[in-house]
Amino acid sequence: MDWLGLHFITELPDSGQVILHCTHDPILVLVAYLVACAAGFAMLDMAERVGHVEKSAARRLWCWTGAACLAGGIWAMHFIGMLAFEAPIQIHYQLPVTLLSLLFALLASYLAMHTLSHPQLSLRQYLQAATCIGLGIATMHYVGMVSMQSDAVAYYHPALFIASIVIAIGAALAALLLSSHLRDGSGIFHQLLKYAASLVLGAGIVSMHFTGMAALNLILPADVPLTLPADNNHLQLGLMVAMIVLLIIGSSISAALADKKLQNKERDLRRVNALLSQLDQARMSLQQVAHYDALTNLINRRGFNQIFAEKLIEKTNEGGKLAVMFLDIDHFKRINDSLGHDAGDELLKVLASHIKSSVRSHDDVVARFGGDEFCLLISLDNHDEARHMAQRIMHKLKEPIELAGRRMVMTTSIGISVFPEDGSTCEELLKNADLALYQSKGSGRNGLHFFSSNLKTRATLEFQLEEELRHALREDAGLMLYYQPIYDLKRGQVTKVEALVRWEHPVHGLLAPERFIAIAEANGLIAELDLWVLRKACEDLGTLTTAGYDELHIAVNCSPLNLARPELADEIELALRKSGVAAHRLELEVTENALMGNIANTLVLLRQIRALGVSLSIDDFGTGYSSLAYLKRLPLNTLKIDRSFIQDIPKATQDMEIVQAIIVMAHTLHLQVVTEGVETREQFEFLERFSCDYVQGYLLSRPLPLTELTPALEEINQRKQPHTVNPLSLARGTGSPGSPDPFPGSPDSHAGASIVRPIR
Template identity: 80%
Template sequence: MEWLGLHFLTGLPESGQVLLNCIHDPFLVLLAYLVACAGSFATLDMAERVAHAENPSSQRLWRWVGAGCLAGGIWAMHFIGMLAFQVPVDVHFQLPITLLSLLIALLTSWLAMYTLSRPTLSFWQCLKASVWIGMGIATMHYVGMGAMHSQAMVYYQPTLFTLSVVIAIGASLAALLLASYLRNGTGMFHQLLKYGASLVLGAGIISMHFTGMAAFNLVLPSGTLLAQPGEHNHLQLGLTVAIMTLLIIGSSISAALADKKLQKKEHDLQRVNSLLSQLDQARMSLQQVAHYDALTNLINRRGFNQIFAEKLIEKSHGGGMLAVLFLDIDHFKRINDSLGHDAGDELLKVLASHIKGSIRSHEDVVARFGGDEFCILIDLHDREEARQMAQRIMLKMKEPIELAGRRMVMTTSIGISLFPQDGKTCEELLKNADLALYQSKGSGRNSLNFFSANLKARAMLELQLEEELRHALRENTGLMLYYQPIYDLKTGQVSKLEALIRWQHPTHGLLAPDRFIPLAEANGLITELDHWVLRKACQDLAELSRLGCEELKIAVNCSPLSLARDELAGEIEQALLSNGVAPQRLELEVTENALMGNIADTLGLLLQIRSLGVSLSIDDFGTGYSSLAYLKRLPLNTLKIDRSFIIDIPKSTQDMEIVQAIIVMAHTLHLEVVTEGVETFEQYQFLECHGCDYVQGYLLSRPVPLAELRPVLNEINQRKDVYTVTPWSLVHGTTALM
């Protein structure tokens, strides 16, 4: 078979001369191998760039660059290898056929790069592509050999020719597999693998070439005069081609490396932008959390204060009025306690929507400060606008709400302060609105109040009294106990004293309990105050013993908050022991509402106190909501009838019947009865007639300090006939308040 003057399957002619003294320049052979290795490395690098390219245009660009590098490396290796082939005849190359071999190399290389640009590449795909690529390389090689013209005829050994094609296919398969494997790696080890793979692929490519050259035979026809080879500088031409090829390949590799770094920087920039975006989202989320209430989606106190400050600056420069409405949902705690916090949260959402639906426009600001407290900031022209909005909110709040299977109606208390007359700063206006809210809650709730100067003065006085009360308790100064006798109707003697606290204030004089007890309850001082009364009463009991009144008992009041403390029994025992007082001489008075507040815990504590020997009395009976079923279980000794049932006797027949029924009921429960507030002789006679055990009130004596107690006791105890004795109120004139 003859193709381009080349004989592939034809045997050597019988006549003619076979040229056997052909040699290769070792330097050019080594140079050809170097170019093959460089082309292989460039192919591996371009395959990696194609795999990492992020858009189709970049993939096409690097696919063509890789094809050019591979084609240049293979073709230059072939051309330099041909230049290394030295024969004793004149040889020249035809340019068109040489360029055709270059074109075949380029198309074959493009096929290789196209194959490597696929996302995934199976072995069978590699094998199929390697057959075409190997055939293309072999075609390029033998077309290039066909460009060589001389006097001799070219014959190929069929075996070596076939082997060269197989080597080309095997080298192509190895190249595809290695490139597919190495295109996704990173790091130093990956780079070393690429270098090693380039050496192997270069060896495969050059092996194919020189296997084809080994199959190559030149036969000079007989009778042909041997023309001596011309002066050709093959070494210089080979170096020129190698240098140009290496420069092109090197530039391509450098461009790929620069693009890789640029792409990495772009990725880094994208990551930075992504991080900045995430940080911005996180900042916005934090701002949302920091300035908005998660439950109602209203702004919170911090967000409200920020808007409030901006509004104040605007109004201070441009003029105008602002109103701050402070809202508190009435008795909201009962919802949480009875239906649970989830139901309470749902109710808050509904109430928040009611409030937001009552404002006039988006310029009005609604905030939830926490719990059941809301605040509204509005622009207004006159005071009545704030009142009208508050009334709209109160009316909206009264709409029935379906919650947890119940239909309920809520109310709200509102306090209002105005800018600029009630304050110039956020803190001052909020504080004054809170004072007005406190006034609304104190006046029965479900009402609104504007701030006024007297509210601030009263708040300042309350704060000052609180500080001075703390000082009085801490330094044990100013506080004292007054005692009111409790008269035993059966023995005609005073058998008990009720301890009543007073405060000798350095500025306001002697203060009654109703002036500072509510203050102590509101500020957490009541338990400390109760403890002081307990210790002082025990000390006075010891003093009464020294004065010869060993049988007198003292009754001390116990607040509901103190009754909820487990430490109370221990404190009572310690006060008795430290003063050497018998427990039977102390009586603890508790209100019926305090007893019924938490009956299970209260019962356990009362049993501990009774086990000490201390008597127990239920105070202000009839004003609360006692249950007889619970009352009979309590370890009580005494029942005190509230003065509100006595004050209209004997004018009120109904009150007389109630008192009589209470006395009968108490005796049925084996309780002694004390009636307080007895001020007239008629009341005294009625109580004695109907079996009351003890009386207490102004008829006998007003409360007096311990130092004045002995004469009062002597006078009361010396009365033999109470029906003829002149009442204390007639002897000593008008009495002091309890």
């Protein structure tokens, strides 16, 4: 039976002679197996290389390289195996047909490498590829057998022939699966697996070849004489072919290994570059965070100081002026308190945009220092440029803004300092601009001020006074209390005195409260100062009690800031207990605005104080914004009318009507009325006529130290009418109608332990 040019037999023919004794050179068989193993290892290594290479051109290159190594190895194994075949007959090979078999091996090997270049394949696809590859290898083998020429005729046993093809397909399938499995991995264990897989693949390839050789039977026809084989050098030729193929395979594997290392280095280099890029981005991000405000994207204080220092060096060397402008949004805290911090942040973004759009160019620097404080740095030729820019910013910020469903208008206060007139360093110019801003806010806000030397002098003085006030409180030195009598119109005598703090300064002499109360409030000293006044007043009241004035009451002013402290009631109780004074003899005076500032918390504290037995008085009534609805809820005893309603009586008819209405209202609320600032007999008679309860002022006496208070009280109580001038009183300077204020510009009735001051 013939098929595809091959002769198949199931039984040997009767005629002819059968070549029975065909053998194989064991050395060449071993060499063939080693070549097959090397080809298998090359395929595994090239498959791994193809799977890891990134560029498509390089993938095609290594695919062809792997195909060439595998094809060369299989073909060389087949060729060496044929050289190992020993038959008792002369045999030679046709070179063209032998080379044609190499082409089939190359096609099958390329199909194998192309299949392995796909990362994921199904089992069916692997079977299809293995079948094609196995058939290609089998074709290579039997085409190579066809090239074998001799006097004998080659017959093949069909079962072994089919078995060889099946073995070829199985070896191909094993090669594909092993290569796919071993394509990813690293380490010594992975390398050992590749070696083991190479031995298995080599065995499969050799098994296919020698199964095919086992299927071969050479039959010499009867009429053909037997020609013995001549001497040959098959061993040397086989070893030479093996060496050449192994060198090619080894070179290819070495090249693959070198390329792998190079690719790893390139990958590491890219990773390093990526890390450097990330570090550069991180550095830029850190620089952004370090020098820019996250909310408004404006430069922050650190970035501003850096640019400021550079600009100063430039202007110092080249000449020119710089203006530093401090901006503070007026009453911004109200936005956060009423609408929340999110709305406040949105408003800051809008305001920052308005400020940025108001500057002239990129040379002008706009920064946010935090909260609602902004700072500008501009180059200029004269002061008017800074003034015009500040006015432009103020005008821009007044544009209505829609926020949280509301339409609002914001204003700003601005302070300006100019280089080189107002300073030569960043710190000095910023400090001076801040002083100018403080002046703007103190002047009613929504304005601008340039720095002047007077501001610096005043700031220096205030700083010095702050330190000296701390020392005075700490050492209990220099502070003293003056007392102004409060006359009871119904009883015709002094029943109360108001404690007024003074400071005997070692350099500036006797200072009125308005010189240091605001400093105490701004620097956290007011609670300590109020407590000192409270203790000293209770102590002096004890002294007056010993002197026989056991019915005398004392009024002490309380700061609005101190009224917010929940421990105030405990401090009052402790001061009364230490001095041994009855609580009903102490009266605490609080201003109208302080009571209304936080009505809920204030009401709780006032009730605690009233529970001690201490009286409560609302001071400076009529100058604040109290509501009758709240006023009737407060546990008050006394209402004190501000002197501003008295000073023009009897000339001001409207003031007379207002005072009369306040007295009627207070009595309706069951409150006693004290009128302060009484200086003339007409004022006294008017108040007496309209049932005022108490009067206080220079008509009776100016504030006096404790040592002078007792004689003054005796003198006042001895008068039949307080407007009767006593010569002794004039001689002592304790008061007279229209007597001048010893502290000009501020009535002593306001000069208590605390004065309401706007605090920046």
